[in-house]
Amino acid sequence: MSDNQKLYKSIDPKAIFVLVIILFIIGLAIIGIVRFNSPIPDIDATTSAQNIVLPGQFSVAFPDQAQSAIGTDTFGVIASSPDQNPVPIASVAKIMTAYLVLKAHPLQPGEDGPTLTMTDQDVAGYQSAIEKNYSRLPVTAGEELTERQLLEGLLLPSGNNIADTLGRWVAGSDEAFIAKMNDTAKSLGMTNTHYADASGANEATVSNAVDQIKIAQAAMQDPVFREIVAMPDATLPLAGKVYNVNWMLGKHGIVGIKTGSTTKAGGCFVSAAPVVNGSEKHYIIAAVLGSKKANRNLQSALEANARILDEVRPQFKSYTLTPPENGFGQITTPWHSQSDLQVSQPIQVFGYPGMKVSYFINPLAIKLPAAPGTDVATLTVQTGKTSQTVSMQNTEKINPPGFFWKIFR
Structure with a gap:
């Protein structure tokens, strides 16, 4: 008999079994200790609904002819007339031109910005505008104009030649600036817009009312843009005193934005009117394009736009948010402790009838147990x-996990 065989016969099977049991118990104890001391999983929160709908229904009567849309600087497009095909927009195109100038060369209120010296090319553009009877701003070779003055010449007397001058300054050439306009339109979701020039004189520059709300919404974020379009007049070096061609400025609460009118485009007007809610100021934006009435195309667009603003303005106000039927949501733990959530005070939101208000809940790191009201x-x-964040409290006590849950989780 070999030594290995003798050793095997000498081992007691009962002792081996006991040893295995002991090792198994030790293993379980180690696992239990590890689990007991492991971090507690995060608490989760669920919402009762995806959004809350403000009471009522938004109401607006758009003009019978022309196409229209309404929105705000923070809510985007809210409503529009049925026909939203691309149409010529005339000088309304200058909203995009000014927006791109201020994106490339930002100004703060009170700043004049860089100075540009007018060239022979700029003078030729002015002469061409005279020949074609376009809106224009007088310039002469060697004249120096600041960025601020050029934007005033673009947006107040609506100088077509200034649109081209600014476009070349931003992008290097007319073609490069037009490409920039169209790329920007695409990035803003303006799917029915195509720019063929910086001024809108080209009838191939087309858009619809919905898209013009989108670019106006973006442009109105800039305080200098808001400041300039609200100016009734400005004094420039060569041109002297120039006046804003927006005849509705200061009426019906209107503080901008841009008019446009040609035989093909008819009367076009994108407006802005402020609504104050506590310490906040919001801007209603209305667009009317392609308004055509005998000898009063632009006037008809201005009047239709003002009627839209007057109708919708009272609908923009502060609302007290009514929680969903089952409350805003619940907080739950992996060990099946849960509680409904509440807020300590009513939530006020600025909006309009029928607006959907979305919300979400984030749980906090809390010390357990958490008494009700934590x-x-x-x-x-x-x-x-815009968004606002408020604290939420539990309505039921949230207990820490028990001993056996920690061991057997």
Whole structure:
């Protein structure tokens, strides 16, 4: 018999079994200790609904002819007339031109910006505008104009030649600037817009009312743009005193934005009117394109636009948010402790009838147990481009996990 065989016969099977049991128990104990001391999983929060709808229904009567749309600087497009085919927009195109100038060369209120010296090419553009009877701003070779003055010449007397001058300054050439305009339109979701020039004189520059709300919404974020389009007049070196061709400025609460009119385009007007809600100022934006009435195309667009603003303005106000039927949501733990969530005070939002208000809940890191009324989560309410966040409290006590849950989780 070999030594290995003798050793095997000498081992007691019962001792081996006991040893295995002991090792198994030790293993379980180690696993239990590890699990017991492992971090507690994060608490989760669920919402009762995807959004809350403000009471009522938004109402607006758009003009019978022409195409129209309404929105705000923070909510985007809210409503529009049925026919939204691309149409010529005339000088309304200069909203995009000014927007791109201020994106490339930002100004702060009170700043004049860089100075540009007018060239023979700029003078030729002015002479061409005279020949074609386009809106224009007088310039002479060697004249120096600041960025601010050029924007005033673009947006107040609506100088077509200034649109071309600014476009070449931003992009290097007319063609490069037009490409930039169209790329920007695409990035803003302006799917029915095509720019063929910087001024809108080209009838191939087309858009619709919905798209013009989108570019106006973007442009109105800039305080200098808002400041200039609200100016009734300005004094420039060679031209002297120039006046804003927006005849509605200061009426019906209108503080901008841009008019446009040609035989092909008819009367076009994109307007802005402020609505104050506490310490906040919002801007209603209305667009009317292609208004055509005998000898009063532009006037008809201005009047139709003002009627839209007057109708919708009272509908923009502060609302107290009514929670969903089952409350805003619940907080739950992996060990099956849960509680409904509440807010300590009513939530006020600025909006309009029928607007959808989205919200989401984020749980906080809390010390357990958490008595009722503890700040255990935050509620973020989103309305357009603005949001507010408030604390949420539990309505039921949230206990820590028990001994056996920690061991056997």
